[in-house]
Amino acid sequence: MSVLIVGATGTLGRQITRRALDEGYKVRCLVRSPRKAAFLKEWGAELVTGNLCYPETLPAALEGVTAIIDAATARATDSLSIKEVDWTGKVNLIQAAKKAGIERYIFFSILDAEKFPKVPLMEIKTCLEKFLAESGLSYTILRPCGFLQGLIGQYAIPILEGQSVWVMGNTAPTAYMDTIDIAKFAVQALKVPESIGKTLPVVGSKAWSADEIIKVCERLSGKQAKVTKTPIAVVRISRRIAQFFQWTWNIADRLAFTEVVATGRPLTASMDETYEVLGLDPQEMTTLESYLQEYFSRILKKLKEVEYAQEQAKKKKERTKKAYPRF
Known part of the structure; x- marks a missing residue:
C-alpha cells in the first residue's frame, strides 16, 4: 500500500511517517518546502512538492497512492489562515482524493470539536468531519485532544530553568x-476494515490538570515550580487585539482555543471502542508519568555530565596554574 502523509513535518506527522516506514509502507509526503523536509527523505520517504491551497498541485501527489493520512493544520506562524488551510485546503484534498480513487482516508480531528462552535478551529474540524463523511470515501476519523510532547516546553523546561510556568x-x-x-492508531486504521466509517477518540488513560502535571514535574526534577496564573480575561483581550491585524489572525484563532480549556470540563473519552476496533493494547501506550520520567532522567543525566566536565576542566586549569606559575 502506498500512503500519502499530509502534515508530515509536524509533531504528529513526522511520527506517522516514521511508523508507516517502519511497517513497510511506501510513504510519500506532501510538503511545501523540500529543504525543510529533507529529514523525511533521509528516513526513506518520497517527497512531493505541493500545497493544499493550490488544488492543481494535488493530482500529481496522489498519482499511484492508495491511502491518505491527513495530519495537517495551519500553524500560528503561517502566512495562510486556519480557514484557508484547515477548511479550503482540506476540501481541496478530499475532492482530489475522491477523483483519484483513494481507497482509505485517515483524518485527524479534535476531541469534542462539535461542542465549541465559536472556536474557529473546532468549528472547521466539525464541518470537515461532516464533509468527509458525505464524500463517499472510505474514511476513519481520529480525535486526539493533546500531545505529551507539548508538556516539555510548557512545564518541564521552565521548571528546570527556574522560569515561570504560565x-x-x-x-x-x-x-x-x-x-x-497516536501514530500507531493512524497506521493501524489503514489495515483494519472495521475502522471504516468510524469516528474514534485517541486519548490518554487519564485527564491531567495543570496542577497535577506541575507536581509530577517537581517530583521528578527535584525543583520547585514558579507558577504564574493568567486570568482568562487577559487572554480574551489579547485575542481581540490580535484580530485587528491580518498577520496575527492565526494567533487570534489559536488564542480562541483557550476557551476550550477554560471551561474546566475534562477533555477525555472512553477508549474501549478504539482499542477493540483497532486491536491495540492499552498497556503498550506511554503514560504521562513515564514520559516525563524518561525526559527528566535523560536531561538530568546530561546536566550532571556537563557539570562533571566543567569541574574537570576547572581542576585541569588549576593544576596548570600550579605547574606553570606566572612571575
Missing part, C-alpha cells in the same frame, strides 16, 4: 497522549 485558572484536565502512540 497557566490559566481552572483549566480543563486533558488526556494527553504521546504522538508516537
